[in-house]
Amino acid sequence: MNKSAIRAFGIALFLVGASLALAARFDLNIGLPTKASSHTENVEKLQKKLEQANKEIALLKGQVKQAPKETTQKTDATETKAKDNHESVDAPAADVATMTLQIYNGIAPYSVAKKLEDGGIIENSVEMELLLANPKYSRSLQIGSYEINSSMSLEEIAKLITGKKQ
Structure with a gap:
């Protein structure tokens, strides 16, 4: 055999x-014997999981809708007690969330803001992320553990975790 025939056979x-x-x-059937595709079985399993997840989400949304009503009732009761005692209630102490924020080397402002939002300290992580991206605070996150509560402003939190003067 010559070189060109071997080359053609190889190609x-x-x-x-x-x-x-x-x-x-691409799961094409070109006439080769293959095992039966379980694609439809997988689709059915995934659809069942999706339905179950949707039910759980609906249940959690229902619980969240009920929670503000309970909080309102508790706040009304607190205000009534305060009026009875001739005291004023500005903000119930029960509404202040507290957490320990761990900052490690290389953490991104997005991750810090997301942790604060997940911990119930801040309402919107995007605002905090934008604040930390400000040249005043960017690249200044200090490694360590910080006790943070929801009564602190975004500016106070940023100053605390960046080591800037108050």
Whole structure:
């Protein structure tokens, strides 16, 4: 056999192999014996999981809608007690969330803001992320643990975790 015939045979083998790989990748049935595809079974399982997740979400949304009513009732009761005692209530202490924020080397402002939002300290993580991206605070996050509560302003939190003067 000459070189060109061997080269042509090698190219043909490569093309057949590539075709088979593509057919397997895109799950094409080109007449080769394969195991039965369990694609429909997987779809059914995923649909059941999706339905279950949607039910759980609906249940949690219902609980969240009920929670503000309970909080309002508790606040009304607190205000009534304060009026009875001739005291004024500005903000109930029960509404202040507290957390320990861990800042480690290389943490991004996005991650810090997300942790604060997840901990119930701030309402909107984007505002905090934008504040920390400000040239005044950027690249100034200090490694350590910080006790933070929801009564602190965004500016106070930023100054605390960046080590800037109050």
